[in-house]
Amino acid sequence: MSFAPIKRVIARSALVLGTAATVLGGCTGYAPAPKGFDQAAIQPYRLDSGDRLRISVFEQPSLTNSYTVDQAGYIAFPLIGQVAARGQTLPAMEAAIAARLKQGYLRDPDVTIEVDRYRPVFVMGEVGRPGQYSYVPGMTAQNAIAIAGGFTSRGNQRDVDVTRKINGEVITGRANISAPVLAGDTIYVRERLF
Template sequence: MSVARRPRSTILVLALLALSASGCSTYQPAPRSFAQAAVQPYRLDSGDRLRITVFEQPGLTNTYSVDQAGYIAFPLIGQVAARGQTLPALEGAIASQLKRGYLRDPDVTIEIDRYRPVFVMGEVGRPGQYSYVPGMTAQNAIAIAGGFTPRGNQRDVDVTRKINGRVMTGRTPVSSSVLAGDTIYVRERLF
């Protein structure tokens, strides 16, 4: 009786293990919008630090940070919405507000002084927050974070990214580009 049940119970246990292992794979391949986001103009968000220059106005020229609410505090005009804006759009918004009673024809230029960081987690030597550099790949970020641990999956990673206000996660090759603000998660490999 126990001999006949053993193979069935073994098969049942193996089937349950296979089902549970397949249930662990909750992430999908990266949607098409991941690749499209990498070629779009850079969109500002919390954590970016900007160098704003107003021509011939040294009192207004300075470095400003995008706060957690997505605004920069600019002299004379107060809070300016920066989250989701491109640099040219923000230049135009600041210039148009300065024209309203402060400057006749303001010439505003903005460059990024420091991008918001990327976060590297999982099976890496030193998980944490790291400075973003334009053109960075997931593999570059992992190298900065101390490289893969012996258990780290070196083929692909899970990237969490905000696209058009939505937070999305997808699986991408380690050679794929990352954006400022991305979270890169290195999974443990099975074998």
């Protein structure tokens, strides 16, 4: 009995499997999310364009109002004009506005800021209703996908690609569907291979 035909079948099978692994390995696209990607989810919230802030100045009803961060990253505040908001935390913004109001307008301003409406998240790819949706603190990729009509029959339900701005740099990484998302993130659901 000759083993030559069996060896050829095994060799061809190994070649086919090796080629398939290479092709499928090349389909992965993005690498897992970098370390700073996950760290951004536990850092203090950073303001950006589209956030609407409720700013209160104690005993100054004419200054207490809602202000939206514009496309350039500023808010227009009475008396003091443009105030840079992009990349700032809420305590830093409170301090900046108070310091500017102290320069000839108010003796000891007490400024408090809360986010009235967060900038939206975007859900794209293999979901029922791709689009822009309101962000809610504590939201996960799975929550955002559910709001966007859930997965299509072809949607990859294991992980998603998330694009996020971190320190002014736009980064895309692969994340589990239970991973937290941030305001302004874009979540992309890929198509399943099988």
